[in-house]
Each structure stands twice: as C-alpha cells, then as structure tokens.
Amino acid sequence: MARDQLVVLNALDVAKTQLYHFTAIVIAGMGFFTDAYDLFSISLVTKLLGRIYYTKPGAPKPGTLPPNVAAAVNGVALCGTLAGQLFFGWLGDKLGRKKVYGLTLILMVLCSIASGLSFGSSANGTIATLCFFRFWLGFGIGGDYPLSATIMSEYANKKTRGAFIAAVFAMQGFGILAGGIVALIVSSAFDHAFKTPTYHENPAASLAPQADYIWRIILMFGAVPAGLTFYWRMKMPETARYTALVAKNARQAASDMSKVLNVEIEVEEDKKDIFTAINWIPPAANMNAIHEVFRIAKAQTLIALCSTVPGYWFTVALIDHLGRFFIQMMGFFFMTVFMFALAIPYNHWTLKPNRIGFVVMYSLTFFFANFGPNATTFVVPAEIFPARLRSTCHGISAAAGKAGAIIGAFGFLYAAQSTDPSKTDAGYPPGIGVKWSLIVLGVVNFFGMLFTLLVPEANGKSLEELSGENADENDGEKQASV
Helix, strand or coil: CHHHHHHHHHHHHHCCCCHHHHHHHHHHHHHHHHHHHHHHHHHHHHHHHHHHHHCCCCCCCCCCCCHHHHHHHHHHHHHHHHHHHHHHHHHHHHHCHHHHHHHHHHHHHHHHHHHHCCCCCCHHHHHHHHHHHHHHHHHHHHHHHHHHHHHHHHHCCCCCHHHHHHHHHHHHHHHHHHHHHHHHHHHHHHHHHCCCCCCCCCCCCCCCHHHHHHHHHHHHCCHHHHHHCHHHHHHCCCCHHHHHHHCCCHHHHHHHHHHHCCCCCCCCCCCHHHHHHCCCCCCHHHCCHHHHHHHHHHHHHHHHHHHHHHHHHHHHHHHHHHCHHHHHHHHHHHHHHHHHHHHCCHHHHCCHHHHHHHHHHHHHHHHHHHCCHHHHHHHCHHHHCCCCCHHHHHHHHHHHHHHHHHHHHHHHHHHCCCCCHHHCCCCCCCCCHHHHHHHHHHHHHHHHHHHHCCCCCCCCCCHHHHHCCCHHHHHHHHHHHC
C-alpha cells in the first residue's frame, strides 16, 4: 500500500501545470472572493445603517451606529469565521474535503441573501437579525479557509504549489474590488435617481426612503459569485492525497486524478475613520446619505485597486521564486516601517497639503500586507502539516489570524477615538487616538518579524517531505528489502 501511495503522490508532484489547476483556483477562490466581498462591503454601509436607523430628529449631525451595535455589525461575521475555521477544518479531516466543501458554499449563499432580507419591528430588531445571519455567513466563510487551502495544496505540483495556493487567497483582492465597484454602481444609480440635499441643508430630506434598498442590494450580491460555482464544486473529486493517505485507497486516488489531470498513474482558503481623520472624506453633515456611501466606496476601491490587489498578485508571481520566509519577513518589515512613518509625524499628515502622502503610505502598508504575511500565513499552514491533520491545523492557524482580526475590528473602533472626550464619536469613550493606535500596530508588526524566524521554508519541497509522512513506510520497505 505504501508503494502505491508513493506512485500517486509522486505523479502529483511532477504533473505539469494544466487547465484543471487553474479551474481549481477559480472554484476554490470563489469562497475567498465572497469572504472579502462580505467582510469589506459591510464597512461601506455601516454609516448608511446609522443614518437610517439611529438618526434623531433635530440632531446637528446624522445618526451613527452606537458603539456596541457598530462593534457587533462589524465583528460578528469575524466571530463566525473563527468558529467555522475550527469546526470545518476538523470536519474536513474526518469526512473528507469534498463532502464538506459544498456545505460551506450553501451556507454562504443562503446567509448572504438572508442578510439583505433582514427586517424587524424596530431598529434594534433589524440589526439583531442582520447580525444573526452575518454570524452564520461568517461560519460558512470560515470553513472555506482550511478546505480551499488544503484542496489546492493537495492538487498542486511541487514546483508551483505556493503560487497556486496564493492565487486562491488572492481572490480576496478581487472580492474587495468587487465590493467597492458594486457599492459605487448602486449608490451612483440611487444618487442620480433620487436627488436629495445634504444633511446640513435639510436633515429630514437628506435621507431618501429608497436608501434602505442600497445596503440590502450590496449585501445580497455576495451570493452571486458563490452560487455560480456550486455546480463545479460538486464535480470536484476528493483530493488524491486525502484518499491515498487518510482513506488508504491509492487505487481510487489514482482513478480520481486521472479523470481531471492529464497524468497516467499505474497503481498497485472601519477604514473610513482614517480617511475622515485626514480630511480625505468630508464630514457626514456635508453629504447626503447616498452620496456618503459613494464617497466611502470610492476611497476604499481606490486603495484596493492601487495596493491591495497588486499585493496579492505580486505574491502569486514571486512566492515560488523568493520563498515564503523572505516574503513574510519583508512584508512585516515594511509594514512596521510604514506604520511608524504614518504614526510618528501624524499631525503632519492631517494637514490638507499632505493628505495624498498619507494615502500613498497607507496604501503601501496594504500592499506589503498582501505581498507579505496576509498571503504567506495562508499558504504555509496548507503545506507543513500531515494530510490526516492538514485541514484541522490550517483551521486552527486561520482561526488564530481571525482572532487577531476580531481584536482589531473591535479594539480599533475604541482605541482610535480622540483622547479629548468632546471630540469622540457619539457613544464612544475617549481612546488613545489614531496616532498611538498606529504605533501599537507598528509594534505588533515588529513582533511579527520576530515570530517569522520560527517559520520553516516550504519552497521546492513536497508536502510529504515537509510533514515527514511516508518516512516510516519507506524505512520499513528498505529494511524488508534488505
């Protein structure tokens, strides 16, 4: 049996790059496209939700989500993602990758639609319903992290494995870009159809009743890309490495791979506050509700187009040449440099003549996050663990990363508030300010550099070399032959 396994695994390691590899990237990557779209798009509509459900008549400024509500709306999907990463990672090792793969996609499609259909008899009721469905949306998204990474790593050949796994993860960039584009199109269409004054000019008229459709359409659109790939996910065979190494059926593994790969085998995965702070986006009172969505989407789409998306694809192009360790260390280094460069002279960047420089530096931070640890911490866990634990361990690794995202999502809302109580957003206590929040992030990035020293280099090695699998069987065969 061990010899049969080796034949299958060696054939996969040396197989030429083929059309099905790219098909698998798209199929697996749609989960990450949806992940990024949903987690990004909620940040585009939170200001609108505040205007619709929490504006008080006669208030000098439009309503905003209360701190606890804003934290829940922004963070509940991340909590679901963390739980999903752990649960589906474990389930993928128990039942197989293919059996679990369809469940995560169905959950994402249904909960994306349900999020846009959230209703209630009161503002809090509507938001509670939205948070409920976004938790389960995140739960499904979380399952896609370990399963997509594991499936792509187990399909790929040894030479291009890093680029293929990174390409799956890089679909997040297109999801972020799509979120901004959809928000721009929807808000622009409503802005042209329903002309309204700014809040400063006429508070009541600044919010068109039809604006309630905007956030619902944007959130529901997340179901479209995921739904389009459902059929192809169901057509994917179980990975040969799972079938051979975990299910112990090398003959079935060879049969499955022969159907999809051309190989012969003979057997025996709230930024808006920053922009407002540097005066890149006008105060809320100087915009109507729909135009505010448009301006936020425009700013974040520009960041995604110029830095986030290129960062992902630089990783795809260079990861199998530069190696995982180098890219991760380089990314953390430049993130540390740019965070301190933004934070230390922060008052300089808030001046109007200097705000473009701030945006450039801020964009470079995102570029090196994605041409760096954001991508490598997705790739490496899919490579270094044995097949019987690969999905589970990737889920734990991804959940650890998502825990950091949750801390950031909840913590930054509070920490970035002004130290002056009179200048904080409504409902928030004083914080440490944007400057010190950026310094804290810079320190975190520096520690990321130190921990990178513990990361093994997986470039150019087979999955079995990295995990030590088949070593015992090979030693036993050598002794038996002697």
